[in-house]
Amino acid sequence: MQHTAPSLRTRVRRKPQRGHYDPATIAAIIDTALICQIAFNQGDSVHCLPTACWRVGDALYIHGANNSRLTQTLLDSDCSVCIAHVDGLVMARSAFHHSMNFRSVVIYGRFVAVNAPDEKKTALTAFVEHVSPGRAALVRPPSDAELAGTAVLRLALNEAAAKIRNWGVEDDATDLDIPVWAGVVPLRQHAGQPESDAGAAEFTPTALPEWLIS
């Protein structure tokens, strides 16, 4: 396990005991994400935009239309990517000690374009498999025109940090007699009842990632 930050800017300074730098911890947080937020500068502004993401090996992938602002700008400058899951509401006996349990990752670096058709296809297949394991083999694969119109971008995970809070209430000793419920309300993202498109084949319950259904 890696205990030190890979760079000064990834070092968790606020509450450093919550910082984690080992690749397995970072990968696990990314692998239960559907979207990330990307901070980048363009023109006179800093921007924060959400986009779908997935991981293959030691890189984060995103995709978009070839002519989109996001995919074009990201190739020209460094960015910061954030993924954050809220796992629980920590309800303390004082307003001050309320908190949230969470798992987050922040990544720094510059995206590179995935241009080789084989790598692009592999990455897009991994995206379909990320949202629905086993599905890539069942759907129509991308046509050459669809592939050409899609930009796939890859960001190395070698400058990343995770931050995790996953414990209970930390009340002041003098507050413990306050007669209010205190504890953690766990939160999770969960799949509901699938809504079938007209004429679709039967839904297969196993076709969702375990972390969305278990």
Added chain:
Amino acid sequence: MQHTAPSLRTRVRRKPQRGHYDPATIAAIIDTALICQIAFNQGDSVHCLPTACWRVGDALYIHGANNSRLTQTLLDSDCSVCIAHVDGLVMARSAFHHSMNFRSVVIYGRFVAVNAPDEKKTALTAFVEHVSPGRAALVRPPSDAELAGTAVLRLALNEAAAKIRNWGVEDDATDLDIPVWAGVVPLRQHAGQPESDAGAAEFTPTALPEWLIS
């Protein structure tokens, strides 16, 4: 309803039919969020950090330790704030037409410090009420020292845009005979069984926001 973007940088350019600029739509998306991501520049880097947020009136609020990098830096430069909810996996018959249903808001501007003790108290009370309606009256309110150690920051919502996708599969007509399930798998954030702290009073089921339990 406001149909035009409040500024050039908030105009939704990619798929503009998904853009919304009316305050009620923007407020509703913020009001079902627990965290936002903030993009800002500091030193030689752009950063993307998550933090808890809530809304009062026409402003977004965040808080943090008075000596934290985030709260200090944000007062000195413009930022961009993103809130994004993934509402569903849109499973098409082709890999290319897979999509996600989502509601997102992007806000531009500069945070200002909330220094007046009364406004600070009101804002922090609203935060407790946001995560647990009715709870602020039951817990110990912040002491003067706790208030002094907490920075509360406010960002006006007058330069913001929402983007929403909330419909079904859009397959090519030539793909409709592919024998694979297609449709939308709705996703939502949901509260699980509360985990009581030792010695805590009984949990009140109504003490959670409707959007986390219904």
